[in-house]
Amino acid sequence: MKNMNKCSLKSLVFFVSGNRVANRAALTDMATGMVSLATVGVISVILGIFSQNGRLVKIWSYLWPLQKPEPSVLDSFDIRNSSYQFNYDHAHSVRQENMHKYDFKYIPRGVDRRSNLSLQEFIEVYDSKWPVLITDVVPTWKASNWTPEFFLQHYKDDRVTMKAVHGKMDSGKGLALPLFLFLQNIHKSDEMMWTYLEDELFLHTRPELRKDIGDCKYLNEDFFSLFPPSVIPWNAMMLWGTAHSRSSLHIDPYNWTGTNAVLSGTKKWKLFPPGQDHLLYVVHDRRCGFPLDCFKYNSEVDTFAVDEERYPLFKQARYIEFEQKAGELLIIPTGWFHQAYNSEVTLAVSSQVMNSQNYLVVLEEIIKAGNIKRSSLPLHFATLSPKGQVKTVASLLSPDILEKGQKLTEKILKEVQGNVERS
Structure with missing residues (x-):
C-alpha cells in the first residue's frame, strides 16, 4: 500500500519544460497506477497540478466506473432525521x-x-x-x-x-x-x-x-x-x-x-x-x-x-x-x-x-x-x-x-x- 501511494503521488505531478513532458518515468508510474486502480473497479485522478510559466493550473477530479450501477428510485435516506419526500x-x-x-x-x-x-x-x-x-x-x-x-x-x-x-x-x-x-x-x-x-x-x-x-x-x-x-x-x-x-x-x-x-x-x-x-x-x-x-x-x-x-x-x-x-x-x-x-x-x-x-x-x-x-x-x-x-x-x-x-x-x-x- 505504501509503494502504491508513493507511485500515485509521483504520477500526479508533471514538470513541464517547453512543450514536452520531461519526466517519462512519471508517465510509466501513472500508467501502472491506473491499471492497479482499475483492478478494484474504478480509475480515479484526484488532482493534477501543472506548473506552466510559473502558474498553477487545477484539474478537476473525476471517476470512471467500469460498470455503471443501476439507478434506484429510493435514494439512500435516513427517515429518522427528517421527513421523506419521494423524488x-x-x-x-x-x-x-x-x-x-x-x-x-x-x-x-x-x-x-x-x-x-x-x-x-x-x-x-x-x-x-x-x-x-x-x-x-x-x-x-x-x-x-x-x-x-x-x-x-x-x-x-x-x-x-x-x-x-x-x-x-x-x-x-x-x-x-x-x-x-x-x-x-x-x-x-x-x-x-x-x-x-x-x-x-x-x-x-x-x-x-x-x-x-x-x-x-x-x-x-x-x-x-x-x-x-x-x-x-x-x-x-x-x-x-x-x-x-x-x-x-x-x-x-x-x-x-x-x-x-x-x-x-x-x-x-x-x-x-x-x-x-x-x-x-x-x-x-x-x-x-x-x-x-x-x-x-x-x-x-x-x-x-x-x-x-x-x-x-x-x-x-x-x-x-x-x-x-x-x-x-x-x-x-x-x-x-x-x-x-x-x-x-x-x-x-x-x-x-x-x-x-x-x-x-x-x-x-x-x-x-x-x-x-x-x-x-x-x-x-x-x-x-x-x-x-x-x-x-x-x-x-x-x-x-x-x-x-x-x-x-x-x-x-x-x-x-x-x-x-x-x-
Whole structure:
C-alpha cells in the first residue's frame, strides 16, 4: 500500500519544460497506477497540478466506473432525521433510462397495455414510476367468473356498504344494506343518480371469496404482511357500481401503490402525475379511518363533471385519460391522484402494495399520522434493509395502537352486519 501511494503521488505531478513532458518515468508510474486502480473497479485522478510559466493550473477530479450501477428510485435516506419526500423527477428519469433496455414500443404519455411482462421490466419501468394495465392476470382468476346470480345465491342477505348519490357527488350518503337490494336496483341510474358499492371488509371476511382472487407476481413483494395482523390494511376492496357511478379524486391511504382489477364492465380513468396538488383542491387534515391511522388525501373536484367556476385552477392540471376493460389489472404508482368512472355496471376489486420501491413513502405516512415518534427509531435505522426498516417500525407500534386497530375492525363489522347473520 505504501509503494502504491508513493507511485500515485509521483504520477500526479508533471514538470513541464517547453512543450514536452520531461519526466517519462512519471508517465510509466501513472500508467501502472491506473491499471492497479482499475483492478478494484474504478480509475480515479484526484488532482493534477501543472506548473506552466510559473502558474498553477487545477484539474478537476473525476471517476470512471467500469460498470455503471443501476439507478434506484429510493435514494439512500435516513427517515429518522427528517421527513421523506419521494423524488418523482428522479423516478421518471430512471424510467426513461430503463425504457431503452427493452424492445417494447411504450406510449410516452399514455398507459401501456402489457402481457407477458417480466418482473424485472415491471420494476425498472413501471413500479412506483408510471401506471400500467396488465392484461393476462385477471382472466386466470376464479373471481373473473363472479356474476350477480352467484352472489344472490350465496350472499343475498349479507350487508354491504355503499354510497348513494342524488345530484352532485358531494351529496352522497353512506348506507349498509342487504346485497340483494343493491342488485335489484343495479340497472337504475343516470348521471345525477347512481349507487356505488364500496366495501373494504366483504371479501376480507369471506376467505372462500378472497381465494378466488388469484396470484400476481408484480404484487407478491408485500411489506404490509410484516405488520401485526390487527393493523394490516384491509386488502381486496369490493367495488360494484351502477353506470355513471364513480370514486372521488384521491390518493390512496398511506400513499401506497394501488391496484384495480376489473372483473366485468368498463371503467374510465383520469390519472394525475405528481406535483399538481395546488391545482386539485385537496382537502387537508382528514383521517383515513384504517386500523393503523393515516391521513386522507381527497380532492373536492369531480373530474367527470367539473364545476369550473368553483375550481378555476383545475383546468391547468395535466392528466392521463384512458379506459380499462374487463380482465385488465391497473397498477397506480404512489403519488398519483386518480378518479374512476364506471361507464356501465362494473364489478372490480382494488388492493394495495408496500414494497421495496415505495416503502419509505408509506413509513413516512405512518410516522406523520403519529403512530410512532421519529425519534424512537434506532440510530442505525438507515443501515437496515428495506424489510428490516419496515419490521422495526412495526415493532415500535404500541399495544394501545394494536388494540385500537382490532376494536375498529370489530366495530365496523358490527355496524355493517347489524343483526343479519349469513346462513
